[in-house]
Amino acid sequence: MAEYTEADIKSLDWREHIRMRPGMYIGKLGDGSSPDDGLYILLKEAVDNSIDEHIMGHGKEVRIDIDEQGRVEVRDFGRGIPLGKLFDCAAQINTGAKYDSEAFKKSVGLNGVGIKAVNALSDFFEIQAWRDGETKALEFSKGQLTVDMKNPRRDDGPNGTRLAFEVDRSVFPAKTKFRENFVEKMCRYYSYLNPALTILFNGKKFRSKDGLLDLLREEMEHEALYPPIHLVGKDIEIAFTHTPESGEEYYTFVNGQNTSQGGTHLAAFREALVQVIRGFYKKQYDPADIRAGIEAAVCVRIIEPVFESQTKTKLGSTTIAPEGESLRTFIGNFLKTNLDNYLHKNPPVAEAIHKRIQAAERERKDLKGVQKLARDRARQAKVHNKKLRDCRVHLDTKHKRREESTLFITEGDSASGSITKSRHVETQAVFSLRGKPLNTYSLPRKIVYENEEFALLQAALNIEDGIDSLRYNKVVVATDADVDGMHIRLLLLTFFLQFFPEMIRDGHLYILQTPLFRVRNKKETIYCYDEDERRKAIAKLGKNAEITRFKGLGEISPDEFSFMIGPNMRLDPVEYEEGKGVKELLAFYMGKNTPHRQDYIIENLREDVDRQIDAAVA
Secondary structure, three states: OOOOOHHHOOOOOHHHHHHHOOHHHHOOOOOOOOOOOHHHHHHHHHHHHHHHHHHOOOOOEEEEEEOOOOOEEEEEOOOOOOHHHHHHHHHOOOOOHHHOOOOOOOOOOOOOOHHHHHHHOEEEEEEEEEEOOEEEEEEEEOOEEEEEOOOOEEOOOOOEEEEEEEEOOOOOOOOOOOOHHHHHHHHHHHHHHOOOOEEEEOOEEEOOOOOHHHHHHHHOOOOOOOOOEEEEEOOEEEEEEEOOOOOOEEEEEEOOEEOOOOEHHHHHHHHHHHHHHHHHHOOOOOHHHHHOOEEEEEEEOOOOOOEOOOOOOOEOOOEOOOOOOEHHHHHHHHHHHHHHHHHHHOHHHHHHHHHHHHHHHHHHHHHHHHHHHHHHHHHHHHHHOOOEEOOOOOOOOOOOOHHHOEEEEEEHHHHHHHHHHHOOOOOEEEEEEOOOOOOOOOOOHHHHHHOHHHHHHHHHHOOOOOHHHOOOOEEEEEOOOOHHHHHHHHHHHHHHHHHOHHHHHOOOEEEEOOOOEEEEOOOOEEEEOOHHHHHHHHHHHOOOOEEEEOOOHHHOOHHHHHHHOOOOOOEEEOOOOOOHHHHHHHHHHHOOOHHHHHHHHHHHHHHHHHHHHHHHHO
């Protein structure tokens, strides 16, 4: 055992701590291919200060420029950081104006950390402010000051602040780059939440007229059953409608921050909606029937919000201000007055909502018999069905390792056999499919419940009534890297997208990467996940190394699987950009339009063959 002495206790300065533990400040260090990568958190931290200035009534325009090399520049026209405090705001942790709730009453940045994290994780960082005919600028690298303009100089530029940075490639993946579509979506959201603000991204203008109503119009994937209801009050804005779908879709914000995981404000809205609807129709409808098919956007502005992490994706506040009114009461009273009035003034909308609730009620009652059958099958499965090899630790418990709970969905007994023998029994479970599952695209939930395989899968996951009691934190699709395996993967993704999109939205669904090749000699074995890795492995181990091409999971031995699902496991999170594109995507790939798909495949196959021929000739 190693000794534990005073020498083991270390204190890091703010730069070292951020660079050593970046995940605490910006989430995951992705390469920019996912909208929740830390790269976009850095951009957001830079922009949020400008948004907060606008919210406080200073500045009507924010300019964002990102060049091909990845250098970011953000310029606002607010009051500008006080010149004498420029260094402190950029490089003194826990320093900022937002502790003073008079200066920034309802800002999203609270802890004096945001742009310091940008500074520490950037190879180049520059901050400049203009105030009343003077300007001052500072440059940093990895949090260290490199250029110091000790005294302000005269400059007639308009008041405001400019931040510029390039991320440190030694911290982020080498191929890190900003995706324009993700940045544009961020800009659209900023404009929806601040209708009086103009945002220019690389010269493209973003400005909203109707706020959250515009957001809902853009993001809604399904046809609205009535024109969206738009309610605006002091520090609160809500827009919602119902669709024929059975799920619930929410876009929630606090002080301009997109709280993608919801929180106390979403819980308060869902509860208040049920209470108002029950009161208006004078009937105790089931909450699930009232919210079935709802698509809603909710934004609140509160003083000193409390988030559950530095990335601010889930609100934890229970009041609208320290020692103020409860958030639940605030949202409840707002809806009780405004929604009730709206429904009285708009009978056709009230009638459409009533019909949607009644339809959901009928559907739920029709499903009761089918759900009973599914539950009976599930109970029998626990005793008789060997397709589920369960683990001991589950997400819906208080076990300290609950976040590690994982379910692998495999195809066939051979693949599940290898995973089962090599898995960690405490935290890893296996569910084996019996071949290709049902294509659930456009099918009603009743038919899916009647399908034994999906009924058993839902029971294993414990998601028949929603994902609140989900038993596994990670649900991993593990199929062969061939045509049949890809088809099974698509069928499973279609099922989750159709009926449990929150599994994807909340980050529970993954694809297991399995190696295509094994390259080994007598001393070392290297598993390769693509051609490039195979070439590098051959170069390292020599041309005489043995090369094995894996065709399916069943060919991988349990000993090898223990490597692939252990600490070195590679998982691709399933992600999608919500909106109308998902519906079209599913319709094209999973709908009954085979001739269109055939034409698409043939045309693209021709193009691929032509490229290969050109490459061979060259």
